[in-house]
Amino acid sequence: MSVRQSLLAILAQGPCYGYQLRHEFDRRTGSVWPLNVGQIYNTLERLERDGLVVRSGADELGHVYWEITDAGRADADRWMSSPVTRTQTTRDELAIKVAIAATLPGSDASAVIAAQRDASVAHLASLRGVRSSRDDSSPEGLAWSLVMDSMILATESELRWLDHVETRLGEHPQHALTLGLAVDRPKRGRPAGVGSAASA
Amino acid sequence: MSVRQSLLAILAQGPCYGYQLRHEFDRRTGSVWPLNVGQIYNTLERLERDGLVVRSGADELGHVYWEITDAGRADADRWMSSPVTRTQTTRDELAIKVAIAATLPGSDASAVIAAQRDASVAHLASLRGVRSSRDDSSPEGLAWSLVMDSMILATESELRWLDHVETRLGEHPQHALTLGLAVDRPKRGRPAGVGSAASA
DNA sequence: ACAGCCATGTAACTTGTTACATGATTTT
DNA sequence: AAAATCATGTAACAAGTTACATGGCTGT
Numbered sequence: 287m288s289v290r291q292s293l294l295a296i297l298a299q300g301p302c303y304g305y306q307l308r309h310e311f312d313r314r315t316g317s318v319w320p321l322n323v324g325q326i327y328n329t330l331e332r333l334e335r336d337g338l339v340v341r342s343g344a345d346e347l348g349h350v351y352w353e354i355t356d357a358g359r360a361d362a363d364r365w366m367s368s369p370v371t372r373t374q375t376t377r378d379e380l381a382i383k384v385a386i387a388a389t390l391p392g393s394d395a396s397a398v399i400a401a402q403r404d405a406s407v408a409h410l411a412s413l414r415g416v417r418s419s420r421d422d423s424s425p426e427g428l429a430w431s432l433v434m435d436s437m438i439l440a441t442e443s444e445l446r447w448l449d450h451v452e453t454r455l456g457e458h459p460q461h462a463l464t465l466g467l468a469v470d471r472p473k474r475g476r477p478a479g480v481g482s483a484a485s486a
Numbered sequence: 487m488s489v490r491q492s493l494l495a496i497l498a499q500g501p502c503y504g505y506q507l508r509h510e511f512d513r514r515t516g517s518v519w520p521l522n523v524g525q526i527y528n529t530l531e532r533l534e535r536d537g538l539v540v541r542s543g544a545d546e547l548g549h550v551y552w553e554i555t556d557a558g559r560a561d562a563d564r565w566m567s568s569p570v571t572r573t574q575t576t577r578d579e580l581a582i583k584v585a586i587a588a589t590l591p592g593s594d595a596s597a598v599i600a601a602q603r604d605a606s607v608a609h610l611a612s613l614r615g616v617r618s619s620r621d622d623s624s625p626e627g628l629a630w631s632l633v634m635d636s637m638i639l640a641t642e643s644e645l646r647w648l649d650h651v652e653t654r655l656g657e658h659p660q661h662a663l664t665l666g667l668a669v670d671r672p673k674r675g676r677p678a679g680v681g682s683a684a685s686a
Numbered sequence: 687a688c689a690g691c692c693a694t695g696t697a698a699c700t701t702g703t704t705a706c707a708t709g710a711t712t713t714t
Numbered sequence: 715a716a717a718a719t720c721a722t723g724t725a726a727c728a729a730g731t732t733a734c735a736t737g738g739c740t741g742t
Contacts, residue, residue: 288579290729292586299590299665305693306665314589314663319577322731327695332729348738350694366587366598369605370580372640375703377519379488380570381636386492387566389514389629390499398566405569425663429589432654436581436647440572443643447636454632461625463514465499465506490701505721522703527723532701548710550722575731 289321290329291365294354297339298362303349304330316430318437333358380444384451391462395455403448410441489521490529491565494554497539498562503549504530516630518637533558580644584651591662595655603648610641 289311296302296310304326311321330352333339338358342351354362380402387398413434422431455461489511496502496510504526511521530552533539538558542551554562580602587598613634622631655661 287729288577288582292582295586295590295593296665299592302665303693304695310663310665315582315585319575319582322733323693324695324733325729325731327693328731329729331695344694348693365583366593367601369602370583371605371609372580372637373609375519377488377702378636378640380572381633382488382492382515382519383565383570384636385515385629385633386495388632389625390495392499393495393566401567402569405571409571409573423658425589425658425661428654428658428661429585429663432588432651433581433585435650436578436584437572439643439647439650440578440640443639447639450635450639451632454628458623458625458628461628463510463625463629465496465502465510487701503721504723522705523721524705524723525701525703527721528702531723544722548721577730 287365289325290333291362293326293329294333294338294358294362295366297352297354298359301342301351301353303351306349307352313426314429316426316433318430318433384448388451388455388461389463391464395461396452399448399452399455403445406441406445406448410438410445413438413441487565489525490533491562493526493529494533494538494558494562495566497552497554498559501542501551501553503551506549507552513626514629516626516633518630518633584648588651588655588661589663591664595661596652599648599652599655603645606641606645606648610638610645613638613641 292311292315293307296307296314302310305323307326307330308321308323330339330341334341334352337355338361339352339354342353344350384395384399384402387393388395417431417434417438420430421427492511492515493507496507496514502510505523507526507530508521508523530539530541534541534552537555538561539552539554542553544550584595584599584602587593588595617631617634617638620630621627
């Protein structure tokens with residue numbers, strides 16, 4: 287929902303045309319997440335479908351302006367005033383992957399963690415490099431630097447967790463889980479451990 | 487891709503039937519991210535479509551088993567051996583939101599940050615509560631605790647960043663960006679600042 | 687003239703997600 | 715008998731993403 291809501295929040299400042307929205311999104315997020323132009327138009331049409339924006343005819347320069355509706359403004363306000371919740375459906379791909387790797391008998395969790403660690407260390411170094419190479423005093427630079435700092439902190443946290451996982455897995459050598467039936471039925475049929483354990 | 491790849495990784499251990507896959511996913515990720523059963527079957531059909539798994543006829547109990555193919559195994563191996571990259575397309579909703587809030591003239595970035603901070607503090611307390619209330623010595627408990635620790639570390643990092651943002655915004659009172667044209671055209675037409683700044 | 691950017695769109699597709707229907711079996 | 719769980723599926727949709735087509739304008 288980030289892109290959709292971001293565009294709506296920008297439109298709450300005043301009418302914009304599609305290409306302009308990309309520009310606004312880019313400079314406000316430091317061009318960190320490149321946004322395909324086509325997505326702008328898709329999203330605008332969906333916002334229009336939902337009654338959150340209306341399209342005005344093209345002006346003398348051919349620009350198609352979009353204007354937020356009352357419902358759209360309410361939606362944007364609601365987004366801004368409600369916190370981001372990372373509980374229910376927000377899956378963390380790295381956490382899932384490491385948890386799966388750690389509990390699969392065949393896979394080498396340490397190798398997965400080591401590979402991830404290398405990549406994260408490199409990523410962190412790269413982030414720090416560009417972070418220090420650019421001016422962060424202008425409003426654009428400030429916004430950009432905040433996004434970069436968010437990434438840097440997240441990567442540092444990621445690394446701390448990876449080390450933590452490796453330590454804990456070392457303390458518990460038997461951490462794998464073999465496949466089992468969803469329910470242990472006390473009926474006739476194969477007893478348990480159906481999977482024949484075709485590990486790699 | 488997490489769900490899809492996770493199911494494939496589990497199937498690399500041996501054939502499973504749909505409901506069993508949910509069970510396997512749940513206990514390996516600590517039931518932190520509840521997985522709708524319907525999604526299992528959807529995903530399996532898509533994996534089948536892509537030639538990564540094959541479906542076997544139902545056994546005597548009516549269970550429809552799914553088996554990974556060579557291509558599927560290659561895909562699973564590739565996933566496990568390649569690190570998660572959080573650079574290109576992975577958008578951080580909180581970072582986007584705060585960056586947008588900080589650069590929109592009308593919105594109160596401090597209020598957004600304060601609301602998020604409250605929610606994150608509460609979330610962190612809740613996470614720590616359940617984390618300490620459960621046994622983490624069994625393999626299932628270990629996997630669960632690792633996922634919980636990941637969430638705790640991420641939330642701590644989030645809080646650190648929020649405080650950092652508030653500090654930096656305080657140092658730069660003029661951080662807002664007004665709407666501008668995508669390109670400043672030196673032509674006839676409206677000069678600049680088209681948006682009429684209809685702030686809330 | 688030509689390359690490149692500005693600008694608007696369209697079509698197709700992916701993963702994730704939910705709601706619903708159906709029936710068997712198990713538990714209370 | 716009723717409620718809950720097991721188990722398989724279907725249909726629809728949301729948001730994101732990409733590839734492509736089309737034109738106008740601009741700078742070299």
